[in-house]
Amino acid sequence: MPKKTQTETVTLTIDGKTVTVPKGTVAVDAAKTVGIDIPVFCYHEKLGPFGCCRMCLVEVEKMPKLATACTQAVGQDMVIKTDSPKAVKGRQGVLEFTLLNHPLDCPVCDKGGECPLQDNTFEHGPDLTRTEFTRYNRDKAVPLSPVVTIDRERCIACQRCTRYSDIVEQETALVMVNRGFQNRVQTFQDRPYDTRFSGNVVDICPVGALTNTTYRFKSRIWDLDNAETLCAHCGVNCNIVVGVRSNEFMRVQAKSGENSQANDAVDDGWICDKGRFGYGFVESSNRVLKCRNGKGDTLEANDALGQAATQLKKITDEHGPQSVGFIGSPYGTNEELYLYQKLFRQQLGTNNIDFKTYRQTPGLPVEHYDVGDIETSDMVLLIASDPTEEAPVLDLRIKKSVSFFDVKLAVLNDQKTDMDKPAASSLRYNVGSEAEVLSALIEALNDKPVRGLEKTAGIAPKQIKDLAATIQGSGKVCVIYNPAALTGSASDRILELLQTIGGLPDKQCGAIPVAPGTNAVGALDMGAHPNFYPGGLALSDSEKIKTLWGDEAPLQPGLSALEMIQKAASGELKGLVVFRANPVVDFPGGPTVAEALKKLDYLVVHDMLETETTQLANLVLASNGPGYDDGTTTNIGGRVQFRKRSLVREDHPPDWVLISRMIRALDPEAPSYKNSFGVTDEISQKVPGYEAINKNAIKGMGMPRKGSACSEVQGNGAPAAEKSENGALRLRVANYLFAHDKILDASSPLSHHFKSSTVYLNAEDAKALGIETGDEVKVVSGDAEVSAEAEVSDRCNPGAALVPRVSDEQGLMALVGDPDAAVWVQIKK
């Protein structure tokens, strides 16, 4: 793969056409630039040259034999002929061999219709085969994993899948075993091929050998209406193509070279298995299809939203604007969250708007880097983030950058992650000591002496100094961090760190905050924050707020999501709207949150799936959700893209219509929008940073929005980490990609990934507690307890208990109280 910054070019002739391409380009890609299609099987532009299938034979002048265009790097004044009789005959011969044992069962093959082997045979193949032997029969339809099926007869041994597993996924889980006639694609000892990215092999397989088990025989590809849209799971917002047949959901594919141009600025043409197979929720039996009141009576959408609006207004009239609140979700689109904050700020006059339980303010003191910037950086500093579980395709991007673009990766985390493997250096600090570690790093970058951290953070000053030296020695630094995993004042320290790195001489620095949720960046930008208006306008910026939002705009600081729950418990908060969130399970406190919500006079839950929270609601508004609703989302790199609907629901309005009608119910003068882009246009006028965003601008690749200004980075110094008492361990809640929640329910094809509750203990602590791997233990904090299986490992430093969130039933959040304070747990047998 040529480095992207390559500038040297060569000029050559392909089929009489003159081409100028960067040096090092292979002939296949060079031909593509002038519209000449050289057939390939084994070559894939993201995998690089290989040359095992021989499909791309071309004639190169002055070369005695035919050359494979996929491995032939072009040279100055080269003359390539793709259609000379010699080349045509050569390719015909290759195809005859390729088809020697291919079963030609195209009518029953799921790839039929989009199969490169079919297309290439049609265009370049011989009319008849000359072989008289019976075809070699091999295993058909063998499950390679619960979601991928392999048909060994159809395989042409192009090795795209095995090279993908080696080069892109970097697991080398899929390999060719045996040789010659007997060779076959296999995992180690035929174990299931269940990596996080296994589904991509279905997309890149140029024949029908690897197929999607969930799509098996569901339809033929010509039946499908394909919608190019976005994945709605994590914050990467990968581009996907959803295939729909007569308004029924059929399959998800990555938007990649096979169907249309991959969006390299976002996903590089790959998606994770959750994105591909985790779409059961769009047709789940657990969906909220109709609005209903607390008694369970079904309501028409218009009546329901009218009731919600008037009731909330009534509460504000009686108890003041501070008595209502809105808890949104990072899973909403920009339009939905924008309209909700408008409803609460303009119509109800409150700033009680939030979407998260961690601390984060809009804006960064440095540039907000796009995902593509990772490749061009000299160094990536990964802080407290576990991309493999939290934003999988980012994991692929980092691995690619490290392997092919010589990017140095430094990991700073309190747990062992898959990113330690590609990392040049990886430091593991004690759980809860991130503020201290970051402070020390800032000091080291400012060339101040670094205080001793061994006792509190488990890191030697020298390690911090080395890390600082690496940062100082790198020209372009990209900091990737997870704001949700930073406790205490670390959320301020990270901004201070960014400011410090950005302030170093001759330094380019940018950051990518990777918070959980599809649209966490967009939610912050849309003002789903108690202290910030859309576009990161702080409440102190009253003049600007007044010009944009009118003189009535509330300027009193609002309540955060957790404060709202507290006020609900104390009875001060009367009305609450919960949009696509499930506080009863996901918020710290667990059952106590349910108690608080029960005390509310009026709880409106706007969601697409039945949750523990919808059970408590006085009014449930049905949400169509991803798949059915149009809208834009802003990904972790600040890129705004359009999430097109792929399915149609005519019996229920989209969320943006529903919310705008709520606004109109209170203010008949409020605008009504023709389509979701109408709201987008209003966002571009009202939200600083989104000025350039409109329907045409975000077509195709999407468009980065301008990051909002950062509010003053607050003061220095971090309190020393709290000390444990009575041998209690500090709890770290980790993430697991395939958690068994409402989105991935028991019927999900990914259910084989579900894990049982596990607590990871360091060997030191385990020894002191007398616990061994496999023991059934209870993780206890106060009254709450969670049962788990113990695993003794080096996943975290001594003094901590790491528990991944694996399911809703696990009830893990019940252990957590105030997320800012340390959570101490006892491990009991």
Added chain:
Amino acid sequence: MISQAFEGIKNLLVGLGVTFKNMLSQPATQCYPEVKREMPARYRGRHFLTRDEQGFENCVGCELCAINCPVSCIHVEAAENTEENRVSLGERYASRYEINLLRCIYCGYCEEACPEDAIILREHYELADYDRDVYVADKEALLVYPKPNEFRVNFLGNTTLKN
């Protein structure tokens, strides 16, 4: 003058010759519906789905008929054969197969496209009915293969299968 008269008489006799010839021959019209016409074997009438010698359906649900149909009157949904439920010999079979006989233009492209010779158009031409719903022929209706001209018209005028 004489030659002209001779020519006239000759023409008259030739013309009458045709008349007399037809007086003696069988009439071309048939007393339908009492008499049914034998259609040529390759006549494109109603569609049928075929079975093989073992009684398995030939159709594998590949939908090539549906994509080739110029009026999109065929709808197919496929499913996988299992050991317990084997419908066709291949991996898949058509779990749903419907043809809208009203929309169909009887062009025979589906027959042409079928890789398994599973769909055929035969000589059955009596397709009239009073009920439009009947015209969406499902698998059950298509898998029956009646011998030619075994339809009869009942007293309401509906075309039904004899016996």
Added chain:
Amino acid sequence: MFAFSETSEKEIEKQLVKYPPERKKSAILALLRIAQQQNGYVSAEAMEEIGRRLDLSPAYVESVCSFYTMYYTRPVGKYVIMFCINVSCHLLDCDNLLEHTAKKLNIQVGETTADKMFTLLREECLAECSRAPVMRINNDYHVNLTPQKIDQILDSLK
């Protein structure tokens, strides 16, 4: 569970120093050989262990191991008979000779005798076409084979 013996460990050490540490995966063939020397064949556990030592996925080790026919992935007998079946031998009737051997040992090709003495395998080309038909028993070549000669060789080994 598979574990390298002390002698094997010493051998491994000797092999690993031959390669730069960042290219230690090059030692895979040597380690496979050592594992086979120790146990007679390369078991799945051995492949996993080799993968751990060389930072390779076990699947990759299996891929390499299965490519070479002289690494055995199943237990083999004391004598491994490899029968060439390529062109020269084929023309000189190796098929019948192979069948003859199989019948004599009372096993199928690819199997091991019950007394764990002989394993009979097919092999593509043993590079001894001038003296075809050929078979190889452990490290010895036996050439210009006839049924009588095979009987004689096998009897001498029993």
